[in-house]
Each structure stands twice: as structure tokens, then as C-alpha cells.
Amino acid sequence: MNAEEKYFNNITNRERAIFEGAITMGALFHQFVGTPVNIDSVESLEKAIEAAMSVQPCVFRVEVVIDRKKLEEISNEFDYVSLTGEMLDVKVTTVCSDKQALIRLKFVSELNYPLMYVEDVD
Amino acid sequence: MNAEEKYFNNITNRERAIFEGAITMGALFHQFVGTPVNIDSVESLEKAIEAAMSVQPCVFRVEVVIDRKKLEEISNEFDYVSLTGEMLDVKVTTVCSDKQALIRLKFVSELNYPLMYVEDVD
């Protein structure tokens, strides 16, 4: 067992896949919400968020989509907005040994809330 | 089942306690790292982080300790530093129905890394 593993021997691989995906999602939201964004910069921001969050432990893939419609609706003369959770649709796939989890962030209308949940898990 | 619960019926209460604690820990780290802090403002920052992160789903208690020794060692004429993960010792306790989890963030010397892990779980 390496130095890291001893901190995780009280949970299953499935639980660690969930754990690491959840950390990454919470981190992503609170790192990048507030970032200035408009239609010209949005793709570069999506790619950078994906690259940044993919370096975290157990993270296999991160897919970020920022809602273009919200960017096109901007109705001020400054031509950009601050990124909000409502604009984000994110999938974080984690792998821990033989187990995989897909954590999702998306705005859920019926909850009026950008919800993070486990969309799929082995 | 309420609107929220249907998003979580694929995981156990124990797993949700872990999930929500992990989100809160990732969020806390990435929201507050970078905040200017010194010996005079440190207690107010600890209390505000605890209060802010306690509003998240399933979070029962948040305890934040920022390393005073690091603040006293500041060796520049500006008399403050930016908060880093290395300065943080955090405990997040979550409750999901009959299950409880304690998520911990602390700097682990042998890993040279501010590690997030599940310290205790039912």
C-alpha cells in the first residue's frame, strides 16, 4: 500500500470514485463561477476548465458546456457576463480501480437550482 | 419522493453523505484559497467559511482552522498572505438520513499535499 492508499482503505472503490468526482465538481464550480465570459471567449474557457480539472486524482474526463443562449441574451453595453452555475452543464467521469462514476452538474428547472448528482456509477 | 430525492435514489445514504461532504470540501478550497489573510483577520475568515459552507445540502457542521504559525512567519512588508491549501485544516460533517460522514482536509507531510479524505463514516 502506498502512502496515499492508507487514507482511503475505509471506503470502497465505488465510494472513492464518487468522492473524487464530487470534490472535482465542487472545486470546478467555485473556482470558475464569476469568470468574465462572452461568446468570443467561451470555448477557450470551456477547454481550460476541462484541462484544469482533469489533473485531479481519479479524474478520467471532464466535459464542460457553457450555455451560449445565455451569452447571446446579454443586454448590457459591456458585452460580457460573469459565469454562473445556471450556465454550466458539466460531466466529470472518475475511475477508481475497477469502478467508474459519472458526476453531473446541470440546472434543474423544477428545483430552480444547479444540481450536482451522481448520474451513473458502477 | 420529492423532486430532489429522485436524483439520488441510485446511491445509498452513506454514499450521499460522502458525496455531499466531498462537494463541500472541494467548494470550500477553491472558493477561499487566494483570500488575503493575516493574524488580525484570520478568525473572522474561519467563522465566515464555516457559516458559508454549512448552508450546503446535508452539511451538519464545518470546522475550519487556519495555521497561525504560517501567518506569524510572514516575511514581507505588506503584512498579509494569500490563503493556501497548506494552511487549512478543515472538518466537514455531513448527515444523510441515518448515515454520517466526516470529510477531512489537512496537509499531509509525507505526501507534500493538502489531502481530502474520508476520516470517518457510518
Added chain:
Amino acid sequence: MNAEEKYFNNITNRERAIFEGAITMGALFHQFVGTPVNIDSVESLEKAIEAAMSVQPCVFRVEVVIDRKKLEEISNEFDYVSLTGEMLDVKVTTVCSDKQALIRLKFVSELNYPLMYVEDVD
């Protein structure tokens, strides 16, 4: 002249008061936007933001008011929101030698934008 001053000998005291206040305002906005907040945690957050940002160079006073009305209007079952620029009214007072500046952040309806501007300067 100390080590710091030589970096600022190309601008006036009035300009440095404006410069440092503007840094602090930009920093404040992007550090704290996204923080979870509700009616119970709002005062502690205001005080911590004031204490944190007051440690920056030349900053004499920071006053933060978060719009309670927006917090009371929350219409989701999670009972908190992420702090946005629209909810903030902030005054940063800077002093540089004999000059003082008051930098303001407030939501300006006619611009539909949380504007930062110099409200008063010697």
C-alpha cells in the same frame, strides 16, 4: 525610498489611491462571488470580506452590504444562493499619503451591470 516605493514613483498619490482601490475591488468581487450565502450567514460573510480586503496595501476601510431582499426571495428548497455581483454594494476607501479615494461597486439598473467606479477622490 523603500523597495516598494520605487515601483510607484511614476504615478501620483491620487493615482495610487485609485490604483490600489481598484485592485481591491476587482479582487473582492472575484474572490467572493460564488460563495454560498443565506440570511443566517450573510452578516458573517460581510464582516469577513471587510476584514480580508482591509489588509491590502493602502486600504483604509471596506464596507460591504449584501442585498437581504435578494436572499429573502430565494425560491428553491436548498435555502441558499451563490453570491453574485448584483447582490453587492461595496465601498473601498484608500489612502495614499495625502490623497484619499472612495471606490464603489453597485448594481446600476440603467446599465444592467454591477459597476465599479471612483465615487470620490481628493
Added chain:
Amino acid sequence: MNAEEKYFNNITNRERAIFEGAITMGALFHQFVGTPVNIDSVESLEKAIEAAMSVQPCVFRVEVVIDRKKLEEISNEFDYVSLTGEMLDVKVTTVCSDKQALIRLKFVSELNYPLMYVEDVD
């Protein structure tokens, strides 16, 4: 005079160039410090920071260099670090009518501090 201009008629164009550059620098620092980064993701992060901060008022160009040497020195098994101010070298060029300012952030060894200052202004 448009709606925005009336908020800035108490300062000169030179002062506004300084003001907007300083906001952008403070914003950049506190938005992105804490972001996970390693040698593979660093270029994408630099480009996204440049694109994001270029949308702010009066900002003409943003150039971001993250210190590769610091990334190569990483000595933990997780193979990434959190971005710190010490790793950043940033130039923000602002234009306000006939005036231009260059705001710089770089780590100054003699101050042991990541200093923001006005490197050049008309």
C-alpha cells in the same frame, strides 16, 4: 455622454486607464489563484485567462505567463499544484481614449511578494 461615461467624468483618461487595468489585475489574481495546473494544462490555462480578462472594460491586451520551472519542480505523487500568485507574470494593457496604461503583476524577490504596479502609462 452615455450612461456609463457620467460615472467617470471625475477622473482623467489616464486615471481611468489605470483604474480599469487595476480592477482587471485584482480580478485575474483572485479568480484564478487556486486553479489546479500542471505542465500539460498550463498553456490552455494561460490562454483562457487572457481571453477571459480581455473582455473587461478598456482592456486592450492581456498576456499571462505561468512559471514552468515551478511546475516542473512539483514533488508530490499527484502531479499538479494549485496556481499561486508567485507563479504568475501578467501584463494588462488598457486603453482609455487617448491614454494607455500597462499594469504588471510579477513576483518581486526583494519584496517577497507578487507585486501589482503601473509599469508604463501615457
